[in-house]
Every structure is written in structure tokens, then in C-alpha cells.
Amino acid sequence: MMKLFHAWGSCSLASAIALEEAGADYELAVISTRDGDQRRPEYLAVNPNGRVPALVTDRGVLTESPAILAYIAQAFPQARLAPLDDPFAFAQAQAFNSYLASTVHVAHAHRHRGYRWADEESSFADMARKVPQSVGACFRLIEDELFRGPWVLGEAYSICDPYLFTLAGWLEGDGVDPGQFPKVLEHRQRMAERPAVRKVLAKKAA
Amino acid sequence: MMKLFHAWGSCSLASAIALEEAGADYELAVISTRDGDQRRPEYLAVNPNGRVPALVTDRGVLTESPAILAYIAQAFPQARLAPLDDPFAFAQAQAFNSYLASTVHVAHAHRHRGYRWADEESSFADMARKVPQSVGACFRLIEDELFRGPWVLGEAYSICDPYLFTLAGWLEGDGVDPGQFPKVLEHRQRMAERPAVRKVLAKKAA
Numbered sequence: 001m002m003k004l005f006h007a008w009g010s011c012s013l014a015s016a017i018a019l020e021e022a023g024a025d026y027e028l029a030v031i032s033t034r035d036g037d038q039r040r041p042e043y044l045a046v047n048p049n050g051r052v053p054a055l056v057t058d059r060g061v062l063t064e065s066p067a068i069l070a071y072i073a074q075a076f077p078q079a080r081l082a083p084l085d086d087p088f089a090f091a092q093a094q095a096f097n098s099y100l101a102s103t104v105h106v107a108h109a110h111r112h113r114g115y116r117w118a119d120e121e122s123s124f125a126d127m128a129r130k131v132p133q134s135v136g137a138c139f140r141l142i143e144d145e146l147f148r149g150p151w152v153l154g155e156a157y158s159i160c161d162p163y164l165f166t167l168a169g170w171l172e173g174d175g176v177d178p179g180q181f182p183k184v185l186e187h188r189q190r191m192a193e194r195p196a197v198r199k200v201l202a203k204k205a206a
Numbered sequence: 207m208m209k210l211f212h213a214w215g216s217c218s219l220a221s222a223i224a225l226e227e228a229g230a231d232y233e234l235a236v237i238s239t240r241d242g243d244q245r246r247p248e249y250l251a252v253n254p255n256g257r258v259p260a261l262v263t264d265r266g267v268l269t270e271s272p273a274i275l276a277y278i279a280q281a282f283p284q285a286r287l288a289p290l291d292d293p294f295a296f297a298q299a300q301a302f303n304s305y306l307a308s309t310v311h312v313a314h315a316h317r318h319r320g321y322r323w324a325d326e327e328s329s330f331a332d333m334a335r336k337v338p339q340s341v342g343a344c345f346r347l348i349e350d351e352l353f354r355g356p357w358v359l360g361e362a363y364s365i366c367d368p369y370l371f372t373l374a375g376w377l378e379g380d381g382v383d384p385g386q387f388p389k390v391l392e393h394r395q396r397m398a399e400r401p402a403v404r405k406v407l408a409k410k411a412a
Binding site: 059062065110117118119129130141 | 270271274293294298301316325335340
């Protein structure tokens with residue numbers, strides 16, 4: 001059985017949903033980044049980078065959302081979570097997820113995690129003020145250029161969808177009005193109705 | 207023939223080297239990010255995100271270094287640039303590249319591109335001051351935990367190697383002493399001797 005180290009409110013939600021969609025035999029190991037669990041020795045032994053997600057498999061540990069999502073798609077091909085037989089289409093899926101990881105998530109992280117890149121309180125405040133603009137610009141690109149609909153890649157649901165759903169869930173907290181992005185908003189609502197998403201989110205309530 | 211939009215000094219070097227290693231039929235389309243070419247309408251028509259690399263193929267445009275690198279590995283399987291038949295090992299390669307894109311490159315970008323995430327000159331200065339520490343911490347993790355040797359993934363050269371080589375080339379400019387990281391430094395020297403790397407770098411001199 002695989003074990004996914006997960007923190008509620010973090011991007012590891014995307015991997016949890018993908019595991020659920022794949023029908024994988026897995027358990028969630030929930031840690032609290034608010035309490036700093038990710039920096040404790042027990043967790044650093046799993047992922048020395050001190051971040052979630054980390055997926056423990058019988059072969060070892062995998063980290064980084066885009067890598068874990070692609071792994072789930074490849075390890076459970078019957079779930080058809082990515083265009084596995086078409087390197088170009090697979091690369092498009094990966095490009096979308098890489099954009100979410102390297103640009104969108106990073107823009108968001110400047111709201112609360114400015115200490116990664118600066119030391120002064122004035123810089124943290126400046127960074128936090130800019131988040132609505134920087135995250136908003138990312139979702140403008142997604143809405144206008146990247147998103148095809150009804151799913152990210154078009155007609156086929158894929159590993160891009162739970163990842164977009166996860167990051168789109170941060171918009172209000174980041175001070176961005178999701179109403180500017182009707183395609184993203186409708187996608188978020190469509191995602192919330194999927195059984196796999198409901199099942200994962202029910203674990204939070206439990 | 208494929209066309210790689212590339213800027214010298216940027217991360218697109220990794221994709222250029224991978225294309226060369228793969229024996230791909232490609233041309234480099236060099237733009238200058240210093241001159242702002244990436245924000246001109248002609249380039250935004252290629253990549254609306256205004257970043258390099260962008261790989262133009264006969265199927266369309268691919269963006270994001272990790273996605274392009276995995277695509278090159280999959281499109282040229284005979285070059286054996288990734289463990290394509292082993293989803294777990296492939297995910298490990300992808301996790302490394304995703305870490306470079308989302309954490310290492312992002313830390314580096316705070317030296318000159320603070321305007322992406324803040325507005326005040328004082329914040330830019332604060333960010334730039336922190337780069338030696340934040341980038342240094344990334345390479346400490348690579349040196350101590352992630353790098354196997356002689357290549358990133360061990361005995362087999364892969365798409366992780368040109369990407370590490372590219373980012374390790376920024377250490378001195380970021381105020382990080384590469385001598386702290388002997389494995390990374392030796393890897394950088396080993397990479398510089400590869401014919402594919404020499405061939406790409408010769409195009410800069412030309």
C-alpha cells in the first residue's frame with residue numbers, strides 16, 4: 001500500500017485526488033505544516049526537502065507534485081489520467097503542471113512564505129501586497145490561453161485537473177476574485193462534484 | 207525540423223543540450239531576454255507566458271523545461287535520456303527536474319527578477335541579499351541527498367544532467383562558492399567535456 005504524506009491546505013491535495021481517481025490502494029498520512037511537522041526529523045527522513053507531498057511506495061519515496069502526478073498516471077494506465085501513448089500530448093499535460101508548480105504556486109507562496117526569499121518584515125508585507133496581482137496574472141493566462149475545457153486538456157480528464165482545482169481553491173485567500181475567470185470557476189465547481197474529490201475532502205471532515 | 211527558442215544565460219540551455227544529445231534535427235532561435243525580446247508580440251505569439259524555453263514542433267509549441275526535457279527523452283528513445291520503461295525511476299528523474307524548476311531556479315530568480323513578486327526597491331535588495339543563502343541551501347540538498355554520481359541518477363546519463371549543469375553554472379554569479387559542493391562541481395566539469403555540451407556552447411561563441 002502506498003502512503004501519501006499530505007497537509008490540508010497544501011498542494012498535496014492534487015496527488016490525493018489523483019490517487020483516488022486511479023483507484024490506488026493508499027493511505028493519507030496527514031501532517032500539519034502550520035505546526036511545523038514538515039521540519040521534524042521524522043518527516044525529514046521521508047523527504048529531506050521538508051515539503052509535501054511525499055509519496056511512499058514499495059520502491060522508495062517520490063516528491064514534487066508534477067512528478068507524483070505523472071507517476072500516478074503511468075502506474076495506473078487503466079485510469080487514463082494522461083495521454084500516455086502520445087509524447088507530445090503528454091508533454092502538454094506536463095507543461096501545464098510545471099507552470100502550476102513553478103509559477104502559480106510560487107506566486108501564491110509569497111503571501112505567507114516570503115522568508116524563503118527575503119529577511120525583512122517590510123519585504124514580506126510588500127510581497128503579500130503583490131500576490132493578488134501576480135496570482136491574478138497567472139490565472140488570466142490559464143483562463144485565456146491554457147485552459148481548453150471542459151477539462152484542462154479538453155475532452156479528457158487528466159492529472160492537470162486536480163492540480164488546477166487545488167490551486168484555484170486558493171484564489172479567494174490570495175485576494176483574487178474568481179469571478180474574473182469563469183472557465184476556471186466552472187471547472188472548480190465541476191471538480192467538486194466528482195466522487196473522487198468528494199471522497200478525499202470527506203477525510204478532512206472526518 | 208524543431209526550433210528551440212533560447213536565451214543565453216537562461217535555463218533553456220538545458221533543452222538545447224538535450225536536443226543535441228538526442229541527435230535531434232533542430233535549430234536554435236536565439237532571443238535576448240536582456241533586450242526584452244520575450245515580451246515582444248512576435249514571441250508572445252509563440253509563448254504567451256513570455257519565457258524561454260519554447261520548443262516549436264510540427265504538432266505545436268511546448269514550454270517549461272521539465273516538460274520539454276521529458277518530451278525529448280520520450281520522442282528520442284534511442285538516445286536513452288531517461289528510464290522510460292520504469293515509471294518509478296522516470297518519476298525520480300522528474301522529481302529532480304521539478305525541484306530544479308520550482309525551487310532552485312526560483313531561488314536564483316530573486317536576484318534579478320524580484321519585480322515578479324514585489325514592488326519596492328528595498329524588497330529587491332533584500333531578496334538579492336538572500337540569494338547566496340537560499341541557492342546555497344538548494345545545492346546543499348542536491349550535494350548531500352539528491353545527487354548520486356557520476357550522473358544525477360547514478361550510472362546512467364539523463365535529462366537531469368544538462369538541467370543541473372545549467373543551474374550549477376549560475377552559482378558564482380549568485381554569490382555561492384561551488385567549492386562547497388564537490389560532487390556538483392565535478393559533475394559540472396564532466397558535463398563541460400561532453401561533445402553535445404561543447405557543440406551547443408560553441409554556438410554562443412559563433
